[in-house]
């Protein structure tokens with residue numbers, strides 16, 4: 001269905017410039033019909049992006065049914081149509097919020113997810129004063145940069161092999177003006193590279209973990225997240241299988257390894273951490289109660 005016919009069906013294309021309430025309701029309807037999982041939120045965020053307002057300010061404008069100029073209404077409708085084609089919201093606005101920071105994102109880099117914020121929270125609890133932290137597969141720099149912002153006392157080394165993602169991470173580090181993050185363009189399985197760095201107290205990773213034959217549910221994921229960020233062999237565990245021995249080799253005794261994985265992979269990830277190098281491997285839930293993270297201590 002063309003974008004024009006979608007608008008025509010709402011009857012809103014002919015509407016005179018008017019209130020925020022009708023415009024937002026129309027936007028949410030278009031997004032809902034397109035199967036966008038969070039139509040209301042996305043409509044508000046697109047409106048906020050166009051109007052230069054926070055989501056809270058947009059909600060207030062809707063509540064008070066403030067008027068929206070014809071030019072702004074047209075821009076909002078155009079971007080809603082783009083989003084209805086399942087282009088990720090973060091590619092439209094150019095940014096992804098992550099904990100206390102905002103990261104520039106776009107084609108070629110994985111969009112950071114809210115569940116990874118929980119992994120960072122858990123890692124920070126285990127990060128001693130003045131620690132060295134490794135982030136393996138940094139993508140946009142979400143984990144590395146948020147750790148560095150929240151803990152100026154630590155030094156972070158962030159490893160990324162995709163040239164495209166590496167450029168996004170460099171851009172984000174520059175924007176945030178962080179001196180305590182070092183970006184390294186390398187493969188995280190390259191033990192000889194990691195061994196040259198200072199000994200880490202904590203190794204964190206949100207690696208690729210989708211099984212090759214599996215298609216992620218949302219088009220935003222399978223069409224826009226880079227394959228190198230998603231897929232990891234037949235069972236989704238190739239990256240972690242290669243990473244765990246390298247993490248074990250570099251971590252100091254008493255240091256922690258923490259990783260994200262898919263629901264249902266926890267027992268196999270704990271098995272990877274079952275050698276004499278590791279103790280107390282345990283799997284932790286995300287905010288919705290699904291087992292998504294595993295942590296272990298280096299003996």
Ligand SMILES: C[S@@+](CC[C@H](N)C(=O)[O-])C[C@H]1O[C@@H](n2cnc3c(N)ncnc32)[C@H](O)[C@@H]1O
Pocket residue numbers: 110111112113116136137138139140141142143159160161162165186187188189205206207208228229230239
């Ligand atoms: C799921 S994404 C996570 C990105 C970021 N840490 C986040 O949480 O938003 C996985 C990242 O690991 C990178 N990657 C995959 N295999 C790698 C490898 N062998 N060495 C280094 N980076 C790798 C991908 O390019 C991608 O940026």
